[in-house]
Amino acid sequence: MKNNKITERTSAGLCSALFEExxxxxxxxxxxxxxxxxxxxxxxxxxxxxxxxxxxxFHKAGLRFVPLALTAKGISIGGK
Amino acid sequence: MxxxxxxxxxxxxxxxxxxxxEGRKRILDLLEEISQVYKETMNKxxxxxxxxxxxxxxxxxxxxxxxxxxxxxxxxxxxxxxxNHFCGWNLSLTxxxxxxxxxxxxxxxxxxxxxxxxxxxxxxxSKYGLTDEEVDLHFATYLSKQLxxxxxxxxxKEIA
Numbered sequence: 001m002k003n004n005k006i007t008e009r010t011s012a013g014l015c016s017a018l019f020e021e022x023x024x025x026x027x028x029x030x031x032x033x034x035x036x037x038x039x040x041x042x043x044x045x046x047x048x049x050x051x052x053x054x055x056x057x058f059h060k061a062g063l064r065f066v067p068l069a070l071t072a073k074g075i076s077i078g079g080k
Numbered sequence: 081m082x083x084x085x086x087x088x089x090x091x092x093x094x095x096x097x098x099x100x101x102e103g104r105k106r107i108l109d110l111l112e113e114i115s116q117v118y119k120e121t122m123n124k125x126x127x128x129x130x131x132x133x134x135x136x137x138x139x140x141x142x143x144x145x146x147x148x149x150x151x152x153x154x155x156x157x158x159x160x161x162x163x164n165h166f167c168g169w170n171l172s173l174t175x176x177x178x179x180x181x182x183x184x185x186x187x188x189x190x191x192x193x194x195x196x197x198x199x200x201x202x203x204x205x206s207k208y209g210l211t212d213e214e215v216d217l218h219f220a221t222y223l224s225k226q227l228x229x230x231x232x233x234x235x236x237k238e239i240a
Contacts, residue, residue: 006182011159011216019159025230026134035231042224049217057159057187076099 018042025072130162132226149173150215161218169222176218177210184208237239 007017020039024030059065069076126144129136138145142163149170151158161169173216181204188208210218 011213011220014220015159015216015223018220020226021227022132022134022223022230025227025234031232032235035234037222039201039227039231042220042227046217046221046224051218053214061187 014042014045126160128160130165132223133158133230135162150210150219154212169219172222173210173215173218178223180210180214181205182210184191232236234236 007013021035023078025032025035041055055065066078087107090100091107093100124138126146128144128146130144144160144162145166146160147155147158148161148166150173185204185208190204
């Protein structure tokens, strides 16, 4: 099924995308596997967003973040 | 600001009924009018179907709601939910709100023990309550759980 509609990248946009999936499932245009995949993807997006909100709160409180990166030699701290 | 307690006391007083008869009657009429408007507003039926399950009004009690908790500041964006989903969402939001307030209080160093008192709880809610973005995000969580449930139900129906 080809869908060219672009989802609005906000929490409200995610809600409307999920509502759309409900409609498709009810109308028989989608199947349970697809609905389940959409739901799991939504959970991942939500968790990322929650982490962002928490990080923003910590940043506001004055906490400094040190970037971590996985390299071939191991974990590099502070981007070095 | 009117003090409702004072008004009730005045309505129930029998000291000078002949003097305040006219005033009492007017207040009683106004109260009756307010009660009528309240009943009409509360008992209005919402047309349409539930945004989650696609069901309509099933009875006079189990009605569709077009204004759900968390969206009272922006009624235009509120989803339309059937009674069962309305109750589920209400419960989920209340729990999430309490947890968030508790967490925010703890982070801000407020005395979280005060949360056990209802009055203080409402104060805390106004201070550390959920923002619109947080409500939307929690609603998305609720929707994704419902979608997973619905998908499982459809799968079971397919097998049967």
